Amino acid sequence: MVRPRAGGGWPAILYTFNKAVEAGPLRLWKKMRSKNACKTCALGMGGQRGGMVNESGHFPEVCKKSLQAQVADMQGAIEPGFFDKNDLAKLLTLTPKQSEDCGRIAFPLVLPEAATHFRPLSMDTALNKIAETLKKTDPDRVAFYSSGRSSNEAAFLLQSFARVYGTNHIMNCSYYCHQASGVGLKMTLGVGTATVELEDLARCDLVVLLGANPASNHPRLMTQLSDLRQRGGRVIVVNPIRERGLEKFHVPSRPMSLLFGTDIASQYVQPLAGGDIGFLVGLLKVLIEENLVQREFLSSYTEGWEEVLAEASTATWDALVSQSGVSREEMQTVARAIASSKACIFAWAMGLTHHQWGVTTILALCNVALATGQIGKVGAGMLPIRGHSNVQGIGSMGVTPSLQPGVRQALEKIYGRPMPTNEGLDTYAMIERCDAGEIDVIFALGGNLWGSNPDARLASRAMQKVGTTVYLSTKLNPGHFHGRGQNTIIIPVLARDEEPYPTTQESMFNFVRLSEGGTPNVPGQMQSEALIICQLANLVLGKVPVDWNRLTDMAEVRRLIAETIPGWAAIENIGDTGREFTVDGRVFHSPQFPLPGGKAKMHRTPLPEQSSGLRLITLRSEGQFNTVVYEEHDLYRGIPHRFCILLSSEDARDLGIREGQKVTVRGEAGSLPNIEVVVGQIRKGVVAMYYPEANCLIRANVDELSRTPAFKSAPVWIDV
Numbered sequence: 276m277v278r279p280r281a282g283g284g285w286p287a288i289l290y291t292f293n294k295a296v297e298a299g300p301l302r303l304w305k306k307m308r309s310k311n312a313c314k315t316c317a318l319g320m321g322g323q324r325g326g327m328v329n330e331s332g333h334f335p336e337v338c339k340k341s342l343q344a345q346v347a348d349m350q351g352a353i354e355p356g357f358f359d360k361n362d363l364a365k366l367l368t369l370t371p372k373q374s375e376d377c378g379r380i381a382f383p384l385v386l387p388e389a390a391t392h393f394r395p396l397s398m399d400t401a402l403n404k405i406a407e408t409l410k411k412t413d414p415d416r417v418a419f420y421s422s423g424r425s426s427n428e429a430a431f432l433l434q435s436f437a438r439v440y441g442t443n444h445i446m447n448c449s450y451y452c453h454q455a456s457g458v459g460l461k462m463t464l465g466v467g468t469a470t471v472e473l474e475d476l477a478r479c480d481l482v483v484l485l486g487a488n489p490a491s492n493h494p495r496l497m498t499q500l501s502d503l504r505q506r507g508g509r510v511i512v513v514n515p516i517r518e519r520g521l522e523k524f525h526v527p528s529r530p531m532s533l534l535f536g537t538d539i540a541s542q543y544v545q546p547l548a549g550g551d552i553g554f555l556v557g558l559l560k561v562l563i564e565e566n567l568v569q570r571e572f573l574s575s576y577t578e579g580w581e582e583v584l585a586e587a588s589t590a591t592w593d594a595l596v597s598q599s600g601v602s603r604e605e606m607q608t609v610a611r612a613i614a615s616s617k618a619c620i621f622a623w624a625m626g627l628t629h630h631q632w633g634v635t636t637i638l639a640l641c642n643v644a645l646a647t648g649q650i651g652k653v654g655a656g657m658l659p660i661r662g663h664s665n666v667q668g669i670g671s672m673g674v675t676p677s678l679q680p681g682v683r684q685a686l687e688k689i690y691g692r693p694m695p696t697n698e699g700l701d702t703y704a705m706i707e708r709c710d711a712g713e714i715d716v717i718f719a720l721g722g723n724l725w726g727s728n729p730d731a732r733l734a735s736r737a738m739q740k741v742g743t744t745v746y747l748s749t750k751l752n753p754g755h756f757h758g759r760g761q762n763t764i765i766i767p768v769l770a771r772d773e774e775p776y777p778t779t780q781e782s783m784f785n786f787v788r789l790s791e792g793g794t795p796n797v798p799g800q801m802q803s804e805a806l807i808i809c810q811l812a813n814l815v816l817g818k819v820p821v822d823w824n825r826l827t828d829m830a831e832v833r834r835l836i837a838e839t840i841p842g843w844a845a846i847e848n849i850g851d852t853g854r855e856f857t858v859d860g861r862v863f864h865s866p867q868f869p870l871p872g873g874k875a876k877m878h879r880t881p882l883p884e885q886s887s888g889l890r891l892i893t894l895r896s897e898g899q900f901n902t903v904v905y906e907e908h909d910l911y912r913g914i915p916h917r918f919c920i921l922l923s924s925e926d927a928r929d930l931g932i933r934e935g936q937k938v939t940v941r942g943e944a945g946s947l948p949n950i951e952v953v954v955g956q957i958r959k960g961v962v963a964m965y966y967p968e969a970n971c972l973i974r975a976n977v978d979e980l981s982r983t984p985a986f987k988s989a990p991v992w993i994d995v
């Protein structure tokens with residue numbers, strides 16, 4: 276496949292026209308302009324300012340994947356006869372794309388124990404079945420999972436119901452995503468989210484972009500990066516793969532950029548996968564050697580800096596260069612650029628978090644930011660580039676196994692009863708519990724828990740031991756089949772722009788947006804997520820301790836959120852005023868942190884031990900959203916289909932293999948035959964394949980601090 280010379284531009288625009296034709300141009304336009312937060316990434320657009328408008332009020336803001344997600348939700352419903360014609364054995368062969376293309380789920384479905392076919396059932400019967408099961412199950416053997424697309428209101432209701440029911444086994448997809456960022460930022464700064472707002476991107480003169488591919492995954496961030504270059508600023512990219520769209524991008528909404536493209540990376544550093552700690556400690560070492568450390572800032576506003584600087588001073592250049600795979604000279608250029616920048620933003624995504632040392636990597640990044648005084652001033656700071664559109668809100672609402680201080684007491688006050696005390700499971704611990712036969716019910720609010728797990732064989736085995744698995748979903752995915760329980764129930768839900776009432780979402784800039792809802796795209800029995808949770812709570816708990824039917828009024832739910840979640844008081848009246856807001860206490864424009872003495876706390880970051888040999892990165896293509904695949908090819912990387920391995924020309928030569936050849940890739944958990952070799956611009960020693968197909972290769976090497984599996988530095992071997 277031919278690799279384009281740049282990202283964005285005409286192919287994206289052409290795609291938009293094709294999609295518009297598919298969904299009906301007027302119908303799609305109306306949906307895109309409706310006052311609903313975009314459904315895809317957490318960069319945030321839409322809401323009360325109107326569809327395709329960003330947090331600074333800029334229009335038009337649109338990207339290919341927001342259209343993709345919208346058009347996919349507008350496809351027709353699955354025919355009732357579909358499940359008669361396709362038994363479980365057949366459904367197990369569906370690819371992610373085939374499952375998605377089946378259409379909207381429009382009626383509840385059950386796959387009873389030992390049955391060969393899913394069959395439809397009424398919503399009442401389905402909810403009663405689930406309620407009866409929950410009533411007779413020990414709450415410590417029940418787990419609640421949430422993906423990141425649901426509203427704050429549904430998330431708050433889910434965790435409230437789970438806790439009043441009696442368990443802390445409440446988790447969200449962030450354990451497989453940005454958990455390491457939350458943990459690392461909280462350890463250092465006292466708050467686990469971005470310290471900057473969208474406007475800061477227009478104020479900085481340098482962005483250091485590590486382990487992220489926004490050209491595909493957060494395309495609207497490319498507009499900010501392109502504008503930064505246009506005004507004379509710099510972008511330093513740190514990524515083992517030379518991502519085409521990070522070198523040059525055609526921003527569709529900027530005419531000059533659309534025509535000629537904008538250079539994005541001013542410098543492109545290609546570390547080894549998992550080599551970022553060595554690189555970041557190397558930056559500190561340069562800063563020390565060149566007397567560029569802001570010592571006054573450190574002594575006034577931070578603690579622990581002496582140990583951190585001592586550790587960097589004693590680390591040898593040999594160790595740093597070999598762990599990172601980056602030369603000392605490159606580290607020097609980067610360190611000098613950060614030190615001389617007036618305001619620098621550090622932005623990152625899964626390339627930093629998906630390692631067994633994910634948290635340590637974030638700590639090392641915070642150390643560099645603090646040592647250069649680049650946190651706690653206007654236009655500078657930390658920006659974890661979040662995934663799902665409301666993943667941050669789902670966490671803020673307490674869909675987490677442990678609660679923020681104060682929230683537990685507040686919940687106990689509003690519900691008038693003690694909250695459970697069992698130790699809540701994180702997502703991978705839950706899968707292990709399933710495998711031990713100790714989980715009887717999984718209740719999943721969206722997502723594809725099976726498909727997002729490492730070691731697909733283990734995930735299948737573990738999840739199939741669960742007594743009853745309930746999925747609230749919009750469309751089918753292979754997780755419904757491979758991740759089935761002994762009994763499986765699928766409840767169809769409305770997407771946020773189809774719901775009968777407004778709901779809220781939180782962007783990665785801590786900005787809370789109001790979505791107006793709308794009408795269903797297709798007829799069917801789908802209901803809103805919040806309504807389903809309230810009905811279930813009512814069936815399981817009765818009117819205890821609250822009348823759950825009353826909580827079908829979202830204004831009432833927002834009142835409870837305002838009362839319980841710190842920084843969220845402004846949500847109470849948002850339904851009436853439409854006034855969107857930034858969560859209090861998150862953005863730092865002065866170096867005062869909510870930690871003892873108001874000081875940030877720096878932590879030492881020892882270099883990890885890594886095995887020699889090839890390291891696999893599992894990543895996303897341009898045409899997928901997580902486990903949902905819209906297009907089989909990967910446009911920007913020029914990769915023709917999903918069963919390919921990207922490797923460097925040096926590795927291909929050393930292994931004696933060539934482009935197009937079929938090989939077997941072996942990992943710690945399994946192997947995949949018939950994988951096509953694509954030789955490309957990836958660093959020697961690193962190879963890349965697509966998630967979720969490659970998840971069968973990876974063993975769950977989990978970071979003890981964040982409990983996130985190492986999806987990005989997995990050892991693999993290639994058999995010719």
Ligand SMILES: Nc1nc2c(c(=O)[nH]1)N[C@H]1C(S)=C(S)[C@@H](COP(=O)(O)OP(=O)(O)OC[C@H]3O[C@@H](n4cnc5c(=O)[nH]c(N)nc54)[C@H](O)[C@@H]3O)O[C@H]1N2
Nearest residue numbers: 486487488492548549624625626662663894895899900901
């Ligand atoms: N189109 C689209 N958009 C999405 C998604 C999607 O699937 N499709 N998913 C959403 C979600 S939930 C998330 S979390 C985000 C994910 O957004 P990203 O984190 O950008 O996505 P990934 O494809 O996982 O790839 C991360 C990048 O990290 C690089 N990388 C891998 N390992 C390392 C390493 O060790 N060090 C460094 N420095 N770089 C490394 C890879 O080469 C790749 O460019 O995107 C969100 N947006």
Ligand SMILES: Nc1nc2c(c(=O)[nH]1)N[C@H]1C(S)=C(S)[C@@H](COP(=O)(O)OP(=O)(O)OC[C@H]3O[C@@H](n4cnc5c(=O)[nH]c(N)nc54)[C@H](O)[C@@H]3O)O[C@H]1N2
Nearest residue numbers: 422451452721722723727747748750752893901902966986
């Ligand atoms: N190997 C490997 N594994 C990974 C990753 C990786 O990079 N490599 N990335 C990890 C990351 S960052 C993440 S976030 C996880 C993703 O894990 P999840 O969030 O669990 O998975 P998704 O694929 O986003 O879930 C897609 C499904 O959500 C449902 N859905 C879509 N919209 C809605 C809605 O509005 N409401 C409801 N109720 N359901 C809806 C549809 O049924 C769809 O099939 O995977 C992780 N796993």
Ligand SMILES: [Mo]
Nearest residue numbers: 452453662663
């Ligand atoms: Mo994610």
